[in-house]
Amino acid sequence: MHSFMDKKMTSPQQMLSEITARKTKNLAFFQKYFPDTYNAFKDRVLESLKINIDPNTLTFEIIENDKAIYNGDVYKTSIKEARTFSNAFQAGSSNLPLRQSFADEYNWNRFFHGSIGRYLQEAGSVKGNVKPYSFDSELPQVVFLGSGAGVHVASLVKERHIRHVTLVEHNPDKFLASMYFTDWEEVIMPFITDATRSFVFSVGDTSHSENKDQIHQAFASAWNGICLNVPFMPIQTVYYVHQGDAFYTQVANRLNKEIESYITVWGFYDDEINQLNHIKHNLTSGTPLLNVQDYSGLSKPVIICGNGPSLNHYVDIIREHRDSLTVVAAGSAAYSLSKEGIQPDIVVTSESDLVAYRAFKLLDRDAFKDTLIIGASQIHPRTWELFGHSLAYIKQETATSEAFENLTHSVTFATPSAANAALAVMLDLKIQNLFMVGMDFGFTKSGKTHADSSFYFDEKHDKVELIQRAKDYVASDTFFLEKNQYGEIHTTPFYNNCNLFTQKKLRDVNRKDIINLSRGATVELAEFGTPDDLLNAIHAWTPSETDIDLKAELIKNAHTISRQQFDDAIKFIKTDMEQRLAKMRKEVAQLKPNRQSIDTALTNINRVNVKNKKASGSLSMLLRGSIWYWLYNFYALSKQINPEKSLEEQTEIFRRHFLRFADRLPDHFSFYLSTETNDLRLERTILEAEPEIEAWFEDFEDQ
Numbered sequence: 095m096h097s098f099m100d101k102k103m104t105s106p107q108q109m110l111s112e113i114t115a116r117k118t119k120n121l122a123f124f125q126k127y128f129p130d131t132y133n134a135f136k137d138r139v140l141e142s143l144k145i146n147i148d149p150n151t152l153t154f155e156i157i158e159n160d161k162a163i164y165n166g167d168v169y170k171t172s173i174k175e176a177r178t179f180s181n182a183f184q185a186g187s188s189n190l191p192l193r194q195s196f197a198d199e200y201n202w203n204r205f206f207h208g209s210i211g212r213y214l215q216e217a218g219s220v221k222g223n224v225k226p227y228s229f230d231s232e233l234p235q236v237v238f239l240g241s242g243a244g245v246h247v248a249s250l251v252k253e254r255h256i257r258h259v260t261l262v263e264h265n266p267d268k269f270l271a272s273m274y275f276t277d278w279e280e281v282i283m284p285f286i287t288d289a290t291r292s293f294v295f296s297v298g299d300t301s302h303s304e305n306k307d308q309i310h311q312a313f314a315s316a317w318n319g320i321c322l323n324v325p326f327m328p329i330q331t332v333y334y335v336h337q338g339d340a341f342y343t344q345v346a347n348r349l350n351k352e353i354e355s356y357i358t359v360w361g362f363y364d365d366e367i368n369q370l371n372h373i374k375h376n377l378t379s380g381t382p383l384l385n386v387q388d389y390s391g392l393s394k395p396v397i398i399c400g401n402g403p404s405l406n407h408y409v410d411i412i413r414e415h416r417d418s419l420t421v422v423a424a425g426s427a428a429y430s431l432s433k434e435g436i437q438p439d440i441v442v443t444s445e446s447d448l449v450a451y452r453a454f455k456l457l458d459r460d461a462f463k464d465t466l467i468i469g470a471s472q473i474h475p476r477t478w479e480l481f482g483h484s485l486a487y488i489k490q491e492t493a494t495s496e497a498f499e500n501l502t503h504s505v506t507f508a509t510p511s512a513a514n515a516a517l518a519v520m521l522d523l524k525i526q527n528l529f530m531v532g533m534d535f536g537f538t539k540s541g542k543t544h545a546d547s548s549f550y551f552d553e554k555h556d557k558v559e560l561i562q563r564a565k566d567y568v569a570s571d572t573f574f575l576e577k578n579q580y581g582e583i584h585t586t587p588f589y590n591n592c593n594l595f596t597q598k599k600l601r602d603v604n605r606k607d608i609i610n611l612s613r614g615a616t617v618e619l620a621e622f623g624t625p626d627d628l629l630n631a632i633h634a635w636t637p638s639e640t641d642i643d644l645k646a647e648l649i650k651n652a653h654t655i656s657r658q659q660f661d662d663a664i665k666f667i668k669t670d671m672e673q674r675l676a677k678m679r680k681e682v683a684q685l686k687p688n689r690q691s692i693d694t695a696l697t698n699i700n701r702v703n704v705k706n707k708k709a710s711g712s713l714s715m716l717l718r719g720s721i722w723y724w725l726y727n728f729y730a731l732s733k734q735i736n737p738e739k740s741l742e743e744q745t746e747i748f749r750r751h752f753l754r755f756a757d758r759l760p761d762h763f764s765f766y767l768s769t770e771t772n773d774l775r776l777e778r779t780i781l782e783a784e785p786e787i788e789a790w791f792e793d794f795e796d797q
Contacts, residue, residue: 106147109154113145113274123279127286131297135270142267145274156243156271163337164243168275172245179246179334180253183233188226191328192354194730195723196221203783204364205762206720206755208791210727213751217731218738227329227733230689232257234326237316239345240336241269241297244276250334251281257693258326259285260319261295262345264312269297290697294319306618308341310601313348320349321356322704324722325696325729328353355591357726359510360719363759364780366493367766369446369472370664370716371775373494374767376475376486377660382652384468384487386503390524392642395631396420397611398520399438400513401427402534404613405545409434411625411632418632420644422520425512426453427532430547432461439645441465441481442516444489444508446472448779454480466645468519470508475776483649487519493670495712497663501655504712507599511592514599521603525644527635528607529628534614535593536575536585579622580613593617668763670713675756677702678721682752687745692732696725724752758790 124132144157154168164171183189196219200211214220232255238247241263251259263269272278285293296315300308320327333346377383397412397419399405405427412419413436423431423438425445431438441462443450451474459480467481470489478484488495490504498504508518513533520528537543575585585593593615600608600619609623609631616622681695681702703721704714728748732741739747766784769775774785 104152106149106152109147109152113154116275116277117273120273120276120278123282127282131295134266134297135273138266138270140267140270142265143271145271154275168243169245172243173249175337176246176249176253180250183229183332185229185231187229188735189229189330190224190226191330192357193224194219194727196223201364201781203787204780205367205759205784205787205790206363208787209751209755210720210723212791213724213747213755214727216751217727217744217747219727219731223738225734225736227730228735229330231255232689232693233332234258234329234693235260235320235323235331237320237331237333237346237349238262238336239312239316239333239342240339241272241295242336243268243274244272244278244281246334246336248276248281251284257291257697258320258323259293259295260316261293262312262315262319262342263295264298264300264308264315266297266299290694292323309344309348310618312342312345313352316345316349317352322700324700325725328357329726329729329733352594355587355594358587358591360722361491361715362723363717363720364784365446366716366719367763368775368780368784369492370494370667371767371773372446372472372475374660374664375773375776376471376473376478377655378657379475380654381471381478381484381486382654383471383502384485384505384519384648385651385653386487386505386522387647387651388524389642389644389647390526392420392525392644393527394418394420394635394641394644395527395529395628396422396520396525396644397628398422398424398513398516398528398530398533399427399431400424400511400516400530400532400534400612401430401544401548402532402612402614403537403539403542403545404534404611405430405532406547407613408531408611408625408628409436409545409547411628412436415629415632418635422516424516424532425450426548427512427545428454428462428465429457430532430545432457433547437461438465440648441467442469442519443467443473443477443512444470444515445512446470446474448474448777450474451477466649468648470515483645485648485652489515490712491715493667493713493716494663495715497666497713498655498659501659502653506602507595509595510588514592514595517596517608518599521599521605523644526607527631529609529611529623529631530620531611533592533596533610533617534612535589535596535617536583536615538581538583538614575615578616583615585615589615596620664767667713667716668760671716671763672760674702674714674717675759679753679756682749682756685745685749687740687742692729692745696729700725724748724755728752762790 121132121136142158146155146157153166155162155164155166156168195214197211197215200207202208202211235258236256238261241261247261282293285291300311320331333349335342335346399421412421413434416436421436421438422440422442425443428438428441454477457480462480463482465481466483466485467478468485468487469477471486488498488502488504489508490506491509495504505518505522508515517530532545572584572586575583597618606619608620609627610617610620611623611628678699681699685691685695703718731737732744778784
């Protein structure tokens with residue numbers, strides 16, 4: 095790896111010749127395997143950096159802003175740094191990032207939950223059984239933040255076997271410098287030729303961006319390289335911040351912050367199949383689908399109302415200027431607005447569980463007889479009857495997104511809350527004069543999580559169990575987030591995740607013009623606004639005959655799909671699922687109780703799990719989260735120091751339970767979607783037992 099260092103250098107001229115030849119070799123390698131990188135660097139010259147050769151010591155240094163950055167010796171300093179990093183994670187050391195799941199954290203009355211819950215029980219994963227994870231000689235996944243001269247990367251991959259590497263460098267001069275010092279072909283080719291390994295790098299130039307945008311871009315580059323490599327993310331992914339760089343330290347902190355919320359949105363089969371059953375009832379009964387068109391010409395201001403406490407500050411303005419606004423209510427905000435005497439034009443909702451339908455039943459149906467509900471296609475089928483007009487949309491994060499790709503538009507980032515869904519829909523419609531309020535994603539006072547008029551604080555609903563349960567859930571696990579112009583903002587994992595997805599959506603559509611009238615957590619790309627901002631927009635709008643009535647246009651342009659189209663989509667989804675499961679079963683059947691076999695098998699299973707013909711990966715959504723939970727928990731238990739059970743036992747328990755789950759899943763899929771009328775599944779919340787669940791676990795009774 096360091097053949098250059100092994101050569102006896104006799105003169106600066108020889109050294110210069112060697113590094114020039116190395117750059118030429120690297121460019122030839124990139125031209126063959128990474129043509130975009132080749133095109134970006136083939137004619138580039140160093141601008142902010144200089145390479146210095148000391149004629150006395152015959153060592154290299156890189157100079158940045160007249161300052162030596164490698165203490166006089168690029169190779170010696172980088173190799174020493176890499177060895178120090180390796181020693182911090184040497185074989186036998188340990189870490190404890192996120193614990194495995196416990197058996198009693200799953201609802202055993204559903205198929206996936208019952209399957210993995212029984213596995214974890216036999217594997218001994220119960221409360222109190224949390225132990226550190228041990229490192230082996232292999233490092234599962236390393237994120238190099240900063241390429242530098244590349245020598246530290248070459249040194250570490252030589253010293254330690256690394257399965258997955260992500261390299262991020264957003265200073266192109268530094269990556270160009272690395273071409274003189276590091277043989278990238280020698281570093282990367284072992285990852286290219288081994289199907290169970292990967293090497294991803296992102297080299298860009300963010301020098302003209304603001305600091306927060308630079309951090310986000312570096313974070314996104316790293317995140318996109320690691321987030322699908324479950325279970326190595328998050329069990330033992332380590333971040334190598336080259337030279338302790340302050341900028342990349344912020345990026346590493348952002349990566350750590352994202353991991354826990356990421357796991358909460360993995361999803362699972364039980365919820366997916368329940369949603370698919372709702373979709374079946376909705377679309378085969380003729381519920382029209384949203385036809386997404388460009389409504390950027392609409393001049394009338396549109397305000398999206400979430401149900402956060404900031405809504406209190408704007409209900410008077412909205413009520414007074416009702417005719418000058420298109421009012422979009424996100425989920426439960428429909429109740430709050432109605433109680434304030436404001437009937438929304440549009441209600442957007444995404445929640446599929448029965449409890450959401452029960453909550454909507456609290457609305458006065460007569461008051462919403464002219465309201466349009468735009469609901470995710472998987473909402474409870476009885477929800478539509480509570481409103482005067484109905485449109486369904488397909489969420490991009492579902493298997494049906496790809497199955498219906500030629501039939502309708504899929505809305506991206508319409509999750510995890512109704513507020514996210516409302517914003518995503520309006521942005522996909524290209525609404526320009528757009529405001530959002532009540533999307534606080536946090537609160538300044540404990541317990542003050544919603545608007546005053548919300549049914550969460552309505553005395554007549556105090557005893558309604560589902561309201562109490564939702565209220566308790568939203569307020570659980572509160573933590574301090576930030577201090578801004580509205581005070582000290584506290585949030586919860588759920589609210590914080592909603593904020594993260596809001597920011598992702600805004601970046602996805604490249605919008606920076608949305609005015610955020612909320613008074614909670616900062617939303618990047620959506621500047622905080624004031625009542626004057628809304629009033630100015632209202633006063634600037636004047637009705638005209640050419641104005642578009644958004645609600646009427648959406649209703650007029652809707653379309654439907656046929657039963658045959660739906661059946662073809664289900665067949666498409668099931669065939670894909672069966673093919674994935676067959677490949678996974680083969681890997682698990684061959685699994686052996688040693689680290690090499692386990693790491694390789696889990697890598698191969700995960701590649702089957704996330705592999706998709708489209709970049710979105712939507713077709714895999716039916717299974718993806720569930721498979722990740724299987725892999726994550728087995729890997730965590732297999733890496734524990736002083737485990738309750740031997741690796742042989744853990745491997746055999748996992749094999750037996752996973753194969754049983756995978757063998758029965760296709761039959762369960764068909765069974766769950768089999769009922770056309772009098773479907774008992776429509777009477778159950780996701781927390782309640784699915785019909786005839788006991789039959790799927792009869793052979794577990796003796797365990």
